[in-house]
Each structure stands twice: as C-alpha cells, then as structure tokens.
Amino acid sequence: MEPMLCPACKTNRTRFNLIEQNVRPVKIDPQSGSIEEEYTSDNAGPFHMPYQGPDYRVQCAACGLVENMEMFVKMAQSQSI
DSSP: OOOOOOTTTSOOSSOEEEEEOOOOOEEEOTTTOOEEEEOOSSSOOTTSOOOOSOSEEEEETTTOOEEEHHHHHHHHHHTOO
C-alpha cells in the first residue's frame, strides 16, 4: 500500500474505505431484470467481455469521493510533504 491523498478534499491522508470489487458475470432478462444465467470466466461465451477493471476502488472517508486507487496515490505523490 502506498501513501494516498484525496484528490477532492485535498486534506485526508489517513481515512479511506477500500472497496473490493467482486465480479459476477451474469445474463439478465431485458424485461424483468432477473438473472437468467450466471457465467464463469471459462463459459462466458464470445459476446461477454471479461471484466478488466481494477480489483479495488477507494472511498475517501472524509468527503465520500470514490475513485480508482491510482488517483489517490498520484495525488499524494504530487503533494508530498
């Protein structure tokens, strides 16, 4: 873990919520929104793009901003004390 600084409030360097992103590939019914099928990474098929986003997102526990961890790390690097 690297030092972080909130890019929105620019004061919080210590209190964050780490949001772990758990991917659940599904096919939903377009009319009802109910889940018709759940996929694994092996059987998703040619029309289902695998998730390529970050494993974690970060929420500033002071102002509530939710962003990728890199945004908080880069802000800390540019404003190093």
